[in-house]
Amino acid sequence: MSQMKVVPGIEITPAKMIVNALPDMDYPAYDPATAYKIGDRVTVDRINYEATVANTGRNPVTDVPTAEKPAAWVNNGWVNKYRMFNKAIGNTWKIGTFTAAPNVIDFTIRPGQRINAIGLVGVYASSVRIVMTVPGVTDPVYDKTFAMSSKAGGSWYQYFFGQFVTKDNLAEFDLPPFNNADIRVIVSAPGGTARVGMMVIGWGKTIGTAVYGTSLGRKKYSTVKEEFDGSITITKRGNRRSIDFQVELSGDEISSTQRILDEVDDTPSLFVGASELDYTVMIGIFDDFDTGLPTYNRGQYTLKVRSLA
Template identity: 65%
Template sequence: MSQMIVVPGLEITPARLVQSSLPDMDYGAWNKDTAYKVGDRVTIDRINYESVAAHTNRNPVTDTVSPAAWFVVGWVNKYRMFNKQIGNTWAIGTFTSNPESIDLTIRPGKRVNSLGLVGVVASSVRVVVTVPGSPAPIYDKTFAMTKKKGVGWYQFFFGKFARRDNLAVLDLPPAGNADVRLIVSAPGRTAQIGMLILGWSVVIGTAVYDTTLGRKNYTTVKEEFDGSITMTKHGKRRLVNYQIVMIGDEVSSALQTLDELSDTAALYVGSSELDYTIIAGTYEDLSVGLPTYGMGTQNLSVRSLN
């Protein structure tokens, strides 16, 4: 058993992302004088667009002529770890990636004490917190994202590595003027972050052992007349059904916290030691039993958004 923690996400704007090793744009800027062909792509205000018709001087953002000349591809690589939503649509299966490493610094502009990463491909994640006027970091920890499977000398020298996909850092020093630097290292590979959430953690009870895990696969399978099948790969989403025990006076505060998160992304942590109980998403089902003898039970179903 461990504390059940929720971290509402802080919006990461260009003003808050003060440093990044990733380029601002994935493609060139749109130009009204360029003759675009089908398949051409441009970047406008951190969003990528693809041309679906040959044309000139049709702005992807303001053009209303039908049929459309552009469709939205999604956020640029630099911001894909922070944003999944365009309008009412949340894109799953998207992530920020870069060869070898991702290095960025966020200036929240307010107090935060928690950081969460999901969908990580890396050997290690280093988190460094600094404040103006201090010659040394006030926080500097490196978290290993891989370890050897099994025990014994044979496994140590020849065994495969087990990969940790998710990370919750819940002990950041809550300085109001701090910069939070993140270095995701993947030597010889491509570093990847599915989603990053930074904010202030809230305890909503105690997660217990009846918590269950699930996964929804959206790949479609079509069976042909001769028995062959055609599989079209799509995304998949994780689902965690948390079983939570609360004392009586935690119920109202837990409901107030969750009510504000019904249609937005947050970090949910059943146990920071068990990475499969860490998920960035939105809750889709909540049921609370009335407290009996001062204790109540809660079932919280959270679906991933990365």
């Protein structure tokens, strides 16, 4: 059993991104004088757009389609640099997207407020290093490296020839709560592609104790169409993970827990059943909060969380 925590995420704006080598633009800037063809892509204010019809002078942001003039552009969402912080395309959150870079993703954020927690999900890397510095202090106030893959143990054969054991998610709640700190995150995948599905930083709040009975789920959205001759056509789409947390809490914590969950209603947040169990770490939204009246000052509730990564 472990403390059940939720972290409402701080919005990561360009002003808070102090250092990041990844480009602000994935494609060339929109040019009103260019004759665009179907499939051409442009970047406007860190959002990617793709041309759906041949057009000239139809700005992706301000263009208004009509019955006679169909939409010229489709919004493809945030550029690679910011995709790990925001997957929204309008009001739609796109699953299966991520920030990626060869060998390493290395950036520094200045939140501008106190935080004590950080979470990363959908991580493809050998390690994640988190470094926290504050002005006027020579050494970092926090500097830890977390292995995201390791060799399976048990025997010398497993060590030298066995497959790697990997972790997809990371959550830490021991960051010193300075209000003027810079947070550097280094996601390393030497010789490969570093990848992060989503990241959240903020102030962790306890909402009970996660107990046995918590269950994991995964729903895929690919479709399989069977033809008359028995052949099949598979259309690959994303998948979404879910967790049904079983949580206990004292009777006097029920109202405060309800208030905390009200604050994150329909807001992407970090939910953690046990930080040492990476499969109970999820960034998403919760669907239901069902609790009964407490017995002998102990209550139980179920919290269903769906992933947005």
